[in-house]
């Protein structure tokens with residue numbers, strides 16, 4: 552398939568990082584996109600993904616093209632995606648990258664990483680490890696807790712009363728562990744319980760003995776399984792999940808443990824938030840395929856010469872901000888996100904890292920440093 556005239560202009564604009572140009576408006580014309588999608592591979596990609604299954608196309612206006620990872624992306628940072636703004640609050644998001652060694656990559660203007668194929672792949676965990684490394688090395692603010700107590704960096708904080716020992720990767724079970732004041736790093740899971748009766752696996756007075764011996768990985772609901780995988784992949788030994796670590800149906804245990812909940816979320820090395828899941832069966836990892844077909848378009852050098860290509864693919868539709876996910880509707884979720892030092896949000900559209908200094912997605916990057924003081928003042 553070929554490229555239409557407007558898409559050649561689009562490729563030229565991306566190569567030169569133009570935010571608007573005379574041909575941009577032609578992408579507002581759904582009838583044109585539909586007609587061109589017979590012959591043009593980029594029009595087809597945008598049309599198929601954005602409009603083909605829409606009940607009726609809402610009129611929109613392509614007013615500007617934004618470059619990511621950051622707002623007002625400086626020319627010196629390689630771009631990871633573009634956003635075609637179509638409404639005030641909505642945009643068509645397209646991942647952009649170049650092959651290693653290509654003219655586009657050598658220009659330093661384009662990243663060389665294709666989109667992550669899934670949430671549960673080595674590349675995704677490498678991303679998370681790089682966020683953790685940046686946060687632990689560069690952010691003093693993230694070393695302390697919300698209530699400003701300092702944590703013992705060597706021994707780790709005091710562990711909650713009970714915690715899951717996740718064991719090594721691919722181990723077939725996890726076990727409930729009474730910590731007796733022991734210290735160590737742990738993750739805490741933040742998730743929706745779902746409607747009453749959805750929660751199938753809980754620790755009770757009857758099951759606690761068995762849970763100490765071991766809980767089969769296969770018997771965990773998907774959200775818990777995914778959280779165990781994430782914890783193991785990050786080389787952290789312990790994971791706190793309320794329904795398994797607090798004795799359900801035991802009022803005195805519930806009272807005692809829920810009093811320490813704020814401390815648990817503050818002390819956790821990382822809070823894993825299943826922000827896109829309405830109940831524990833839906834999981835952290837998205838099941839929607841991320842492997843969209845890539846379309847190649849020409850890259851134009853600074854002199855305007857065609858020099859190899861760049862690759863584009865559609866990013867998953869929808870809002871990736873966790874504030875729009877089902878978990879955000881749960882009363883405590885917000886509180887737990889604010890208390891946490893670091894939160895890893897899983898949404899169908901991708902993974903988002905949030906610590907006190909830095910917010911980042913696979914292809915977006917926001918430095919929160921400048922907002923930190925006012926944010927904390929606001930809560931005081």
Ligand SMILES: [Zn+2]
Nearest residue numbers: 555558591594
């Ligand atoms: Zn086209």
Ligand SMILES: [Zn+2]
Nearest residue numbers: 686690693906
């Ligand atoms: Zn940080």
